[in-house]
Amino acid sequence: MAQAGIIQGYEDGTFRADRQIARAEMTAMLARAAGLKTESAPALPAFADSAQIPNWAKAPVAAAVEAGIVRGKTGNRFAPVEIAKRAEAVAAMMNLLQELEK
Numbered sequence: 001m002a003q004a005g006i007i008q009g010y011e012d013g014t015f016r017a018d019r020q021i022a023r024a025e026m027t028a029m030l031a032r033a034a035g036l037k038t039e040s041a042p043a044l045p046a047f048a049d050s051a052q053i054p055n056w057a058k059a060p061v062a063a064a065v066e067a068g069i070v071r072g073k074t075g076n077r078f079a080p081v082e083i084a085k086r087a088e089a090v091a092a093m094m095n096l097l098q099e100l101e102k
Contacts, residue, residue: 006032023088024057024080027070030092031060034069034099042066047078054080069095 001007002015006029009015031038038059044050045065053061057080064070065078070092073079084092 020083021089022081023070023078023084024053024061026084026089026092027064027080028057028060030069030096031064031067034064034067034096036060036063036067036069038063045072045078046076047072048076049078049080052080053078067095067099069099 002009007015041059041063044053044058044062047053061070061078061080065072070088
């Protein structure tokens with residue numbers, strides 16, 4: 001996955017495989033796996049917590065939301081720093097598979 005560019009490490013060169021994954025991190029990996037063009041991503045949807053989305057994740061989040069791979073949460077939130085729940089990850093992977101079939 002790292003060689004394919006889907007998973008990237010942290011700035012300090014670590015991978016942190018035993019760490020839980022935040023929604024922004026999960027979304028960035030899904031966007032890369034889908035081959036979404038993040039350089040020309042649409043504008044980030046106006047989530048109530050858009051300011052919490054890290055700069056490195058804004059384009060992948062925008063592209064993945066636009067493609068229907070991920071969705072926001074109740075209260076018009078994206079919850080980028082919340083830990084991704086298993087059900088969210090499975091739903092996003094199913095949406096990713098549908099996107100890849102297009």
